[in-house]
Amino acid sequence: MMSSRGRGKTFRLVWLDAVLLGLIVVVVLYLWRRASAEVFYRWDWSVVPEYLFYQNPETGDWRANLLMHGIYATLRLTFWGTLIALIIGLVMGCCRVSRNLFLRLVSRTYVEATRNIPPLVLIFIVYFFVSSQIMPLLGIADWARQTDGALRTMIEVSFGPIALIENFLSGLLVLALFEAAYFTEIIRAGIQSVEKGQWEAGGSIGLPRYKVMRYVVMPQAIQRTIPPLAGQLISLVKDSSMVSLISIQDLTYSGTQVAISTRKVFEIWIFIAVVYFVICFSLSLVSRWLERRMSRGLQ
Amino acid sequence: MIRLENVNKWFGDFQALKDINFTVGQGERVVVCGPSGSGKSTMIRCINRLEEHESGRVFVDGIELNDDTKNIAAVRLEVGMVFQQFNLFPHLTVLENCTLGPIQARHMARDEADSLAMKLLEQVRIPEQARKYPGQLSGGQQQRVAIARSLCMEPKVMLFDEPTSALDPEMIKEVLDSMIDLAESGMTMIVVTHEMGFARTVADEMVFMDEGRIVESAPPDEFFSAPKSDRTKLFLSQILSH
Numbered sequence: 001m002m003s004s005r006g007r008g009k010t011f012r013l014v015w016l017d018a019v020l021l022g023l024i025v026v027v028v029l030y031l032w033r034r035a036s037a038e039v040f041y042r043w044d045w046s047v048v049p050e051y052l053f054y055q056n057p058e059t060g061d062w063r064a065n066l067l068m069h070g071i072y073a074t075l076r077l078t079f080w081g082t083l084i085a086l087i088i089g090l091v092m093g094c095c096r097v098s099r100n101l102f103l104r105l106v107s108r109t110y111v112e113a114t115r116n117i118p119p120l121v122l123i124f125i126v127y128f129f130v131s132s133q134i135m136p137l138l139g140i141a142d143w144a145r146q147t148d149g150a151l152r153t154m155i156e157v158s159f160g161p162i163a164l165i166e167n168f169l170s171g172l173l174v175l176a177l178f179e180a181a182y183f184t185e186i187i188r189a190g191i192q193s194v195e196k197g198q199w200e201a202g203g204s205i206g207l208p209r210y211k212v213m214r215y216v217v218m219p220q221a222i223q224r225t226i227p228p229l230a231g232q233l234i235s236l237v238k239d240s241s242m243v244s245l246i247s248i249q250d251l252t253y254s255g256t257q258v259a260i261s262t263r264k265v266f267e268i269w270i271f272i273a274v275v276y277f278v279i280c281f282s283l284s285l286v287s288r289w290l291e292r293r294m295s296r297g298l299q
Numbered sequence: 300m301i302r303l304e305n306v307n308k309w310f311g312d313f314q315a316l317k318d319i320n321f322t323v324g325q326g327e328r329v330v331v332c333g334p335s336g337s338g339k340s341t342m343i344r345c346i347n348r349l350e351e352h353e354s355g356r357v358f359v360d361g362i363e364l365n366d367d368t369k370n371i372a373a374v375r376l377e378v379g380m381v382f383q384q385f386n387l388f389p390h391l392t393v394l395e396n397c398t399l400g401p402i403q404a405r406h407m408a409r410d411e412a413d414s415l416a417m418k419l420l421e422q423v424r425i426p427e428q429a430r431k432y433p434g435q436l437s438g439g440q441q442q443r444v445a446i447a448r449s450l451c452m453e454p455k456v457m458l459f460d461e462p463t464s465a466l467d468p469e470m471i472k473e474v475l476d477s478m479i480d481l482a483e484s485g486m487t488m489i490v491v492t493h494e495m496g497f498a499r500t501v502a503d504e505m506v507f508m509d510e511g512r513i514v515e516s517a518p519p520d521e522f523f524s525a526p527k528s529d530r531t532k533l534f535l536s537q538i539l540s541h
Contacts, residue, residue: 200349201386201445205400205452206376208368215399219390 047264048271051254067268070254071275073160076251077172077240078279081159082233084176089183093214096188107184114181119242123174127246131170141166164249171248179236187227190221224295230287232281241276251275300325300456300487301346306355308341310345315341316352317511323456323504328488329520330498333508334534340493342508343458346489347378348474351480374402379449383461387433387443393420393444394429397451405452412451423477438442439470442476450481459490493538499523506530 035041051067064072095107114122133140144155144162152162160168194217202212244253251272259268301323308316309333313487315338331339343372344350346350348364348371359362359374376428388396388412397416403503407415420426423443425436433441442462459478463471475497482488492498498505498519505522507515507530513524523539 004354136445195386197382197384197386198388201388204347204375204378204380205347205448206372206404207374207400208404211403215403216388220388223390 006193008110041266043267044264045261045267047258051262051268064256066273067096067251070249070251073249073254073278074167074237074240074251074275076158076160076168077175078190079246080172081175081179081236081240084172085180085183085236086229088176088180089187092180093183093187093191096184097191099209109184111181114178115185119165119178119239122178123242123246126174126177127170131166131173135166140169144196160249167246167248171243171246171250174246175236175240175243179232179239182232183229183281186225186232189228190225191217193224194220198251223280226287226291227296230284230290233276233287234256234283238276238285300327300360300407300466302354302356302358303342303345303352303491304358306342306345306352306357308338308350308352309346311386314513316345317425319355319511319513320515321506323487326485326487327503328482328486329504329506330493330502331489331491331506331508331515332493332495332498332534337508339508340424340460341490341493343460346373346458347380348524349380355500376452377455378458379452379454379456380458381442381462385433385438386444386464387445387448389526390431391427392430392432393425393436396433396444396451397448398451400448403450408415416447419450421443422450422480423447424473437470438466439473442470446474446477454529456487456489459488459492460489461493463492463494471498495523495539507534509534 048067051065053062053068054065055062092107092110095103097180098104098107117125141162144152144159144165147155155165156162159165191213196221198216200210202216203209207215240250241252244250244256247253255268255272261263262268301321303319304460306316306319306321307314315354317338319338319342319388323343328362337385341350345364346359348357349466360377362370362373364374376443388399389395393414394416397419398407398409398412401412401415402409410529416428417426420429423446425443425447428436428440428444429489433444436444446462462478463474466474471494475494478490478497479501480490488501490497490502501517505517505519506513507522507526507528509530515526515528517527522531526535
């Protein structure tokens with residue numbers, strides 16, 4: 001009885017879906033025809049490979065071009081941004097549930113300040129008031145400039161061109177600080193979702209509080225927070241496009257430049273959308289796999 | 300071994316413990332009973348400071364429990380606790396549940412801790428489950444793992460907070476059997492339970508609590524056959540009548 005009714009329901013849905021899909025296709029085709037009749041646009045996808053790699057006419061070897069550099073920069077931002085944001089998030093998340101009032105105040109202030117300011121405003125504030133003042137004082141750029149050999153290659157692979165390193169680090173700092181506030185709240189929620197009995201059991205076998213956190217509560221909290229953390233990580237990738245506004249030469253920044261100079265606006269932006277989609281979608285696949293793997297022990 | 304002197308405890312306006320005076324000697328087995336909300340659990344949770352008492356003094360093996368975290372840590376190394384809801388660590392195997400305390404709190408080497416844990420899992424008759432996760436075991440098996448986990452710390456005192464209340468009836472016996480074995484080995488035990496059969500078998504002393512007070516305490520023979528207070532009589536008639 002139940003199953004036949006269920007099947008009937010599914011059938012009706014499929015039928016309705018087909019009608020809706022058909023309508024969408026008709027609308028898209030109509031718009032497409034109208035657009036191609038009114039606007040004459042010559043699609044030229046060759047700009048994409050051209051700006052990904054170029055061949056040096058003299059030596060004949062292939063080099064990464066603007067778009068490829070942009071992809072590298074976005075990947076670097078994502079990698080380091082995630083790492084730093086996770087560390088800050090873990091530390092701040094623990095502070096949020098600390099017994100120490102001072103630590104709780106610091107972490108709460110940080111989270112509230114960061115989450116209640118629009119990200120763009122935060123990017124400008126940190127960039128103009130903090131990074132541009134503090135970065136030169138640290139002397140990182142000077143230090144990086146005088147390195148050579150393997151160390152220099154390592155720095156360039158991990159942080160991009162030496163000339164832009166200060167710029168890159170500022171952008172990275174803003175991005176990590178911004179995302180870490182969300183990581184903090186996710187990790188706090190994860191820690192608080194672990195039953196009180198786990199703390200009590202940990203304490204009753206003689207473990208000090210930090211060891212209960214380390215060996216009992218945190219592993220369970222992390223396991224529970226993987227789905228929301230992965231979601232936030234994907235946001236981080238997408239939010240990284242905002243740092244193009246402070247001249248970090250990421251994918252969005254290079255895209256803007258190439259689109260303007262070649263006037264192939266549609267091709268470039270569609271390509272960039274696809275690249276972001278591929279990065280984010282692979283991350284969500286990885287997180288789904290990880291989630292399944294980590295829940296194996298707990299039934 | 301354990302001494303509570305004029306202990307009082309409030310939860311907000313509610314007074315959970317009222318002038319508790321209570322002593323347990325080395326090797327003594329005390330069973331605490333009483334209606335729910337009478338403060339039994341709160342009292343034994345004060346003995347390893349899962350609850351803080353607000354006035355009075357608590358001593359365990361000569362160490363006073365106060366705000367000094369060193370004392371709390373020292374007491375917790377000597378007092379094992381078994382909870383109503385087992386509270387096993389679900390992300391660790393049975394063996395790892397047992398060895399976490401010895402390795403992290405007593406700094407024992409892993410293989411030494413492993414063999415100690417196996418010995419105690421044999422004592423509670425589930426060595427074959429060592430590699431499984433708690434979620435794969437029955438309630439009775441989980442509670443026996445919890446007992447083994449506490450024993451791995453080689454405690455001087457074991458506290459049991461309604462250890463069989465969350466179990467299906469057919470699993471209660473296996474847990475009680477493990478507790479009887481433990482009692483016969485000479486362990487000092489304080490058990491909050493409604494299992495009166497168990498109480499008769501192992502208890503040296505029965506304690507009856509109601510509304511945060513110790514109403515009556517007596518050896519089991521006397522307690523069951525000739526309870527002094529009317530409250531105790533009423534309670535016993537209710538739980539023994541069926």
